[in-house]
Amino acid sequence: xxxxxxxxxLHDELDTANRKLAESHKMASLGRLAAGIxxxxxxxxxxxxxNNEVVIxxxxxxxxxxxxARDAAAPTPQKVFDMLDVIIxxxxxxxxxxxxxxxxxxxxxxxxxxxxxxxLRVDIxxxxxxxxxxxxxxxxxxxxxxxxFEALPEVECxxxxxxxxxxxxxxxxxxxxxxxxxIAVRTRLDGDSVHIAVEDNGSGIPLEIRSKIFAxxxxxxxxGEGTGLGLSISREIVEETHGGTLSFESEVGKGTTFHIRIPxxxxxxx
Numbered sequence: 686x687x688x689x690x691x692x693x694x695l696h697d698e699l700d701t702a703n704r705k706l707a708e709s710h711k712m713a714s715l716g717r718l719a720a721g722i723x724x725x726x727x728x729x730x731x732x733x734x735x736n737n738e739v740v741i742x743x744x745x746x747x748x749x750x751x752x753x754a755r756d757a758a759a760p761t762p763q764k765v766f767d768m769l770d771v772i773i774x775x776x777x778x779x780x781x782x783x784x785x786x787x788x789x790x791x792x793x794x795x796x797x798x799x800x801x802x803x804x805l806r807v808d809i810x811x812x813x814x815x816x817x818x819x820x821x822x823x824x825x826x827x828x829x830x831x832x833x834f835e836a837l838p839e840v841e842c843x844x845x846x847x848x849x850x851x852x853x854x855x856x857x858x859x860x861x862x863x864x865x866x867x868i869a870v871r872t873r874l875d876g877d878s879v880h881i882a883v884e885d886n887g888s889g890i891p892l893e894i895r896s897k898i899f900a901x902x903x904x905x906x907x908x909g910e911g912t913g914l915g916l917s918i919s920r921e922i923v924e925e926t927h928g929g930t931l932s933f934e935s936e937v938g939k940g941t942t943f944h945i946r947i948p949x950x951x952x953x954x955x
Contacts, residue, residue: 722822729782736775743768806839809879810872816851828859833871837879841951846922853915854883854943861887881945889937928952
């Protein structure tokens with residue numbers, strides 16, 4: 686085998702290995718999301734089941750009371766109206782619970798249905814809102830996620846891939862915060878690019894590891910919790926796939942801000 690063909694084979698093998706690693710990271714991320722989504726949906730479903738039992742018992746009691754009033758040719762008892770008010774109140778609570786479930790499922794469908802190979806024009810703000818909705822299922826009430834979105838033109842991008850970047854950065858920001866904390870996500874128009882900033886008030890990144898955080902395989906998370914691929918893949922998606930930039934600034938004890946810049950128009954490739 687010639688040196689050229691051997692080099693080409695090694696390059697193909699490396700590409701295959703990288704694709705498998707990226708897919709493994711994606712599946713691990715979806716697994717963590719699924720656990721949060723189950724919890725987020727389980728609570729309102731429990732409320733609906735509980736309310737449903739009360740409604741059924743109340744309707745059976747109402748049926749008995751109305752039948753007794755009819756047989757006695759008596760006016761409808763006040764208690765009937767009181768019970769109807771209770772049922773109406775429970776139905777209103779169930780409606781809120783159903784809207785909460787629907788919102789999570791709608792966000793998940795939006796996140797999952799985008800083909801990662803599709804180059805589309807999208808509203809980046811909407812893309813980030815979907816990500817935040819899903820990330821909220823992981824943090825529940827522990828993290829307050831604030832947004833400050835500027836009106837932006839539609840951006841030509843691979844939304845499925847950018848979804849992964851935004852989710853990775855928001856989840857990482859939440860994991861950098863011990864206990865309760867805050868994440869701020871801002872978008873701005875920056876010349877012919879859009880600028881997305883993800884800021885947390887977590888522990889910050891120590892100076893001695895800042896040069897390593899984009900390296901494949903590097904992670905500060907405990908064994909079994911991190912693959913060390915999230916930031917490496919995110920930088921590849923932003924810089925190599927979209928021709929943008931991914932950078933950060935950090936202060937130990939105060940927090941970290943990641944900056945993403947994505948061109949509004951993708952350069953045509955030969």
